[in-house]
Amino acid sequence: MLNGVHWIAGESVSGDRLFHANNPVTGERLEPGFPEATTGQIDAAVAAAVAVHESRVLFPAEARVRLLKAIARNLEEALPRILERGVLETGLPAGRFEAEMGRTCSQLLQFAETVSTGLFREPVMQSADLQREPLPQPDLRRRMIPLGPVAVFGASNFPLAFGVAGGDTASAFAAGCPVIVKGHPAHPGVCELVGEAITSAVEEAGLPSGTFSLIHGESFDVGVGLTAHAGISAVGFTGSQAGGLSLWRIAAQREVPIPVFAEMGSANPVFVLPEAINERGEEIAAGLAASVLLGVGQFCTCPGILILVRDENSEAFKASLSRELFQGPAGTMLHQGIHAGYQKGLQEVAERNGVELVGKGPTSSGSCDAEAGLLAADARRFIDDPVLQAEIFGPSTLLVECDDLEQLLQVASVLEGQLTATIHATENELADHPQLLARLEDRVGRLIFNGFPTGVEVGESMHHGGPWPATTDSRWTSVGMSALERFQRPVCWQGFPESLLPGDLSADSGSGTPFRLDGEWHGRPSS
Incomplete structure (x- = not known):
């Protein structure tokens, strides 16, 4: 109860x-008040x-x-x-x-x-070292x-x-x-x-x-x-x-x-290079759509920008992506505020000069239901209009079409700070373009190769952060x-006798805490 x-x-x-929560599916006010x-x-x-x-x-x-x-x-x-x-x-x-x-x-x-x-x-x-000279x-x-x-x-x-x-x-x-x-x-x-x-x-x-x-x-x-x-x-x-x-x-x-x-939050750009589209375009389109739609797009790692080079395979890829995005029903968003923000953000970007609304998914009558959206813009418009980098929190993505790989690098160079960036490429293809990795590494907290950003593993090596404005401190x-x-800070104790030191600062305390003494580690598990 x-x-x-x-x-x-x-x-x-x-x-x-008191205030009340509301059921986003039915609109019903829920008791009790809080x-x-x-x-x-x-x-x-x-x-x-x-x-x-x-x-x-x-x-x-x-x-x-x-x-x-x-x-x-x-x-x-x-x-x-x-x-x-x-x-x-x-x-x-x-x-x-x-x-x-x-x-x-x-x-x-x-x-x-x-x-x-x-x-x-x-x-x-x-x-x-009391014998040290001069002090x-x-x-x-x-x-x-x-x-x-x-x-x-x-x-x-x-x-x-x-x-x-x-x-x-x-x-x-x-x-x-x-x-x-x-x-x-x-x-x-x-x-x-x-x-x-x-x-x-x-x-x-x-x-x-x-x-x-x-x-x-x-x-x-x-x-x-x-x-x-x-x-x-x-x-x-x-x-x-x-x-x-x-x-x-x-x-x-x-x-x-x-x-x-x-x-x-973050727009989490995904770069898809030409050889990757040629070899597995439909697979990438299906995976990308699933990542965009996961949780009705309500993940801070939702891939909101897709960058590719316009060539003989890109139109087929775009069609595959549209099909995958729009085949399912609308999803229920978490509350009215998020739903309203999504609709407003999608409309604002769609109305920018040079942006095409490629399509939307099936609609639904629910007050918090949101349909998928696919937008498209030329790379030059994206480079010139910072508004197109804004996160649209929900199930949509913006397709940025580049004339060539050089323009794709220019897009990477204007990106603001992000939680993630993803690259789909063959190993040899990416090895030929190390500058893309260098430009992205300066702008993101996590780089992903041939995957999707929505899964965030909990572990010792994970970094879920990124340069401003993804977070307030990228470190x-x-x-x-x-x-x-x-939530910690360092404190140095100088000149204290062993009897007055905290237990973990005494080399003889037997506290079990690993410590470094005069450049050597003690108490760490052997590798």
């Missing part, structure tokens, strides 16, 4: 100003989180491991309730929720394993510590994997930070149920209740109040460019600015084990 509550430092908290967080409730959540950080209770790896494992266990047990509500709030099929829950729990357990190895802290120690060398020891309370803004398109218990929350916990999540108003029921699971896990792990809070809010004011709060040390965000940049500006204008790690990833590094 849902109660329409916040979870603030272990307590369920109600409120007066409260807008007040300034006092935000203050309470942040104060509890600050107290947890200052107590250092999340610094030991064992505490983080217990918490992450308990969350995964509780989420798996809560899946039937989450699935029942989630289907109503999002219109997503039950199978999608089951798969996303598997990813979410696996991610939590992977972070637990990473934390247990101690490799994420990797203290560096430099012994004193003695002091004893120096550096370790990574948690930043402090992290505000997380969940995404609408992945209610679990990028939601209340998603990658930002999991990586912040793995780094040792207490977390306050601002739930997404399109699926507040899912947020409440996941928040309940995390609240119980905090208690089961023997940690203070301020380790986690969940607040709701439909208005922009709630997000502003949370980001601007002096007790917040960092922000994790997945969503639109407008939303991410707003939070980034608020954080930058604080008396004490804080980092905002915002993943704001960091929001997916994979390295994501926890966003």
